[in-house]
Amino acid sequence: MIIDSVEVIPYRIPMRKPLEFASGRVDEIDHVLLRIQTTDGVVGIADIPPRPYTYGETQQSIIAVISTVFAPLLVGMSALDRGAIHRRMHRTVGNFTAKAGVDVALWDIMGQTLQQPVHRLLGGAADSVRVSHMVGFADPLKMVDEAERVREQYGITTFKVKVGRRPFLLDVDVVRALREHFGSAVELYLDANRGWNAAESMRVLDAVSDLDITFFEEPCDAAEILGRRRLVAHSRVPVVADESAPSLADAAREITTGGATAVSVKVARSGFSEAQKILALAEGLGVEAIIGNQIDSQVGTCGSVALAAGVNYAGRHAAELSNFLDMADDLIAEPLQIIDGAITASLQPGLGAKIDEDKLRKYRQDGKGN
Amino acid sequence: MIIDSVEVIPYRIPMRKPLEFASGRVDEIDHVLLRIQTTDGVVGIADIPPRPYTYGETQQSIIAVISTVFAPLLVGMSALDRGAIHRRMHRTVGNFTAKAGVDVALWDIMGQTLQQPVHRLLGGAADSVRVSHMVGFADPLKMVDEAERVREQYGITTFKVKVGRRPFLLDVDVVRALREHFGSAVELYLDANRGWNAAESMRVLDAVSDLDITFFEEPCDAAEILGRRRLVAHSRVPVVADESAPSLADAAREITTGGATAVSVKVARSGFSEAQKILALAEGLGVEAIIGNQIDSQVGTCGSVALAAGVNYAGRHAAELSNFLDMADDLIAEPLQIIDGAITASLQPGLGAKIDEDKLRKYRQDGKGN
Numbered sequence: 001m002i003i004d005s006v007e008v009i010p011y012r013i014p015m016r017k018p019l020e021f022a023s024g025r026v027d028e029i030d031h032v033l034l035r036i037q038t039t040d041g042v043v044g045i046a047d048i049p050p051r052p053y054t055y056g057e058t059q060q061s062i063i064a065v066i067s068t069v070f071a072p073l074l075v076g077m078s079a080l081d082r083g084a085i086h087r088r089m090h091r092t093v094g095n096f097t098a099k100a101g102v103d104v105a106l107w108d109i110m111g112q113t114l115q116q117p118v119h120r121l122l123g124g125a126a127d128s129v130r131v132s133h134m135v136g137f138a139d140p141l142k143m144v145d146e147a148e149r150v151r152e153q154y155g156i157t158t159f160k161v162k163v164g165r166r167p168f169l170l171d172v173d174v175v176r177a178l179r180e181h182f183g184s185a186v187e188l189y190l191d192a193n194r195g196w197n198a199a200e201s202m203r204v205l206d207a208v209s210d211l212d213i214t215f216f217e218e219p220c221d222a223a224e225i226l227g228r229r230r231l232v233a234h235s236r237v238p239v240v241a242d243e244s245a246p247s248l249a250d251a252a253r254e255i256t257t258g259g260a261t262a263v264s265v266k267v268a269r270s271g272f273s274e275a276q277k278i279l280a281l282a283e284g285l286g287v288e289a290i291i292g293n294q295i296d297s298q299v300g301t302c303g304s305v306a307l308a309a310g311v312n313y314a315g316r317h318a319a320e321l322s323n324f325l326d327m328a329d330d331l332i333a334e335p336l337q338i339i340d341g342a343i344t345a346s347l348q349p350g351l352g353a354k355i356d357e358d359k360l361r362k363y364r365q366d367g368k369g370n
Numbered sequence: 371m372i373i374d375s376v377e378v379i380p381y382r383i384p385m386r387k388p389l390e391f392a393s394g395r396v397d398e399i400d401h402v403l404l405r406i407q408t409t410d411g412v413v414g415i416a417d418i419p420p421r422p423y424t425y426g427e428t429q430q431s432i433i434a435v436i437s438t439v440f441a442p443l444l445v446g447m448s449a450l451d452r453g454a455i456h457r458r459m460h461r462t463v464g465n466f467t468a469k470a471g472v473d474v475a476l477w478d479i480m481g482q483t484l485q486q487p488v489h490r491l492l493g494g495a496a497d498s499v500r501v502s503h504m505v506g507f508a509d510p511l512k513m514v515d516e517a518e519r520v521r522e523q524y525g526i527t528t529f530k531v532k533v534g535r536r537p538f539l540l541d542v543d544v545v546r547a548l549r550e551h552f553g554s555a556v557e558l559y560l561d562a563n564r565g566w567n568a569a570e571s572m573r574v575l576d577a578v579s580d581l582d583i584t585f586f587e588e589p590c591d592a593a594e595i596l597g598r599r600r601l602v603a604h605s606r607v608p609v610v611a612d613e614s615a616p617s618l619a620d621a622a623r624e625i626t627t628g629g630a631t632a633v634s635v636k637v638a639r640s641g642f643s644e645a646q647k648i649l650a651l652a653e654g655l656g657v658e659a660i661i662g663n664q665i666d667s668q669v670g671t672c673g674s675v676a677l678a679a680g681v682n683y684a685g686r687h688a689a690e691l692s693n694f695l696d697m698a699d700d701l702i703a704e705p706l707q708i709i710d711g712a713i714t715a716s717l718q719p720g721l722g723a724k725i726d727e728d729k730l731r732k733y734r735q736d737g738k739g740n
Binding site for chain 2: 081082121123124125252286
């Protein structure tokens with residue numbers, strides 16, 4: 001499993017349906033495909049999503065840090081020496097999704113070499129994972145229509161509603177419309193992506209108090225230290241740290257200082273190794289964890305499925321795995337299937353995410369494609 | 371990796387040199403050798419140490435719970451389905467070392483089947499592990515002699531001094547004698563195994579304040595809730611939870627409520643799976659972790675070496691790996707070597723702890739031996 005070469009390929013795929021939320025709007029995905037090849041010819045892959053509005057990384061920064069800083073550290077090491085590799089990468093600050101991509105590709109190499117699916121190496125907790133679907137900004141009726149379509153077509157019954165607009169009654173109307181349409185047949189939770197301030201968020205909590213909301217994610221900016229803590233202290237609904245808890249240390253700080261009472265865990269920014277630790281922290285401290293979506297392609301989603309199926313504590317809630325439904329295409333050769341509201345964990349060795357080379361040629365942006 | 375059969379074998383080996391400490395004295399080890407065999411003929415093993423004075427388990431209770439409760443749950447499952455297996459075992463309360471033994475044997479099966487040493491599957495942080503040696507009760511001069519002998523013979527320079535006797539000045543004399551003998555060439559920390567109360571422990575802290583003590587482990591019973599917290603709040607030396615933190619939940623409670631400012635992690639009571647989580651919790655919360663010794667045989671010590679070499683955060687301090695030096699014999703076929711104060715992690719697949727069948731016949735106590 002000695003690492004021989006590292007390849008980073010920028011690519012672009014349009015969204016079939018743009019995803020809009022309080023902190024941004026995604027019309028196309030400009031991701032980086034990472035391929036790490038070993039001297040035995042095994043190729044581990046990861047899909048890396050730049051999210052400048054969340055982590056400050058860009059497609060170009062990811063390519064630069066991997067090819068100029070990380071690749072020289074990686075070549076010649078065994079993919080099994082994850083701990084040593086992480087110590088070396090740790091010397092470079094930030095770059096969450098770039099580091100996570102390296103970690104995911106190492107696990108993919110390990111799984112392929114050992115001929116085991118990654119979710120079983122991670123812990124073998126389950127065979128399949130329940131899916132939660134994210135409903136982006138639109139008029140209330142359109143959002144209800146989308147949720148209904150997704151429920152009918154895929155059997156999904158857990159919805160994360162993107163909120164954080166002003167006036168907030170617009171979003172409250174959406175949530176009320178969803179609850180009235182579905183009754184108690186669905187689970188609903190909110191994600192404001194820091195769209196409101198703490199005082200507004202408190203008013204929202206009152207306005208939706210009869211609507212059985214499971215979680216309230218990033219209602220306001222965690223940097224509004226006291227307001228956020230006052231909100232968390234008053235909220236009966238668990239307040240989820242997502243972009244405010246990208247690392248183990250951030251998660252620990254937010255949880256222990258009253259900034260959050262639940263945490264979102266994303267393979268795209270934590271890899272498997274750090275995600276395992278954050279899940280252990282959450283389990284130890286008794287706060288809920290949700291497997292989140294970084295607007296992941298199907299290639300990226302394979303990693304989230306592996307984590308959710310691998311770790312017991314990750315399986316307590318439906319995982320956010322369906323953002324790929326809004327993408328016009330994908331690099332994956334064998335598309336994921338959502339059936340009866342769940343995705344079955346791949347039994348292929350590694351992540352089971354084979355790349356369609358024709359599509360890669362079509363969408364890559366480094367001049368080596370069609 | 372389908373589990374076919376589970377075997378539990380009680381055995382007894384005398385101590386060459388009895389280990390005496392505040393909560394007990396060990397003249398012989400009455401352990402249980404666990405062997406889990408798969409349908410492919412792979413045999414995963416674990417050494418399980420009953421410690422009635424710590425967990426309430428006995429050799430007989432370990433054999434009973436594994437053979438009558440756990441074995442029927444295990445047979446027919448894949449050793450890779452650790453998460454599912456733990457969910458099933460979790461229905462039975464307590465039985466820490468029995469559950470840990472099952473987990474260790476599962477990892478051994480995984481490593482042997484995948485042809486990888488366990489420490490690399492756990493994370494591949496290091497190739498070898500620094501050793502800390504435990505010095506049991508004796509006269510001050512004898513304890514200095516033992517430490518000096520161990521340093522000369524094995525190159526060990528970190529010593530955990532068993533304390534907790536009354537009057538406590540006896541122990542203070544030992545620590546002072548050690549520091550005067552070695553100067554700054556060694557690291558010293560204390561383990562009172564709950565031998566004192568909180569007020570005495572506070573006086574001990576004053577009495578050793580000039581002796582550069584790294585840790586103070588279980589100075590008093592964690593069940594003395596307020597006294598323990600007052601001590602922890604006043605102690606500049608990190609107070610280590612050991613027997614008060616056998617599980618992730620216990621560790622989290624002690625750390626977050628001021629009962630401890632460091633934690634001891636033991637494979638013998640947590641297995642690898644729970645130990646990984648406790649290490650992640652400690653890392654996240656920024657408290658130190660020590661890999662502890664449950665008076666482990668060499669077979670058991672192979673597991674501690676794998677954890678300490680596998681996980682980055684486990685490698686911050688010397689690990690307690692040398693209790694086997696005091697045992698008259700061992701079931702292991704290829705004895706561990708402590709060289710220059712360190713043990714090299716085995717590169718054999720799995721745990722690398724082969725059993726000497728002649729010795730097993732000699733020491734087993736189920737009537738099937740010599």
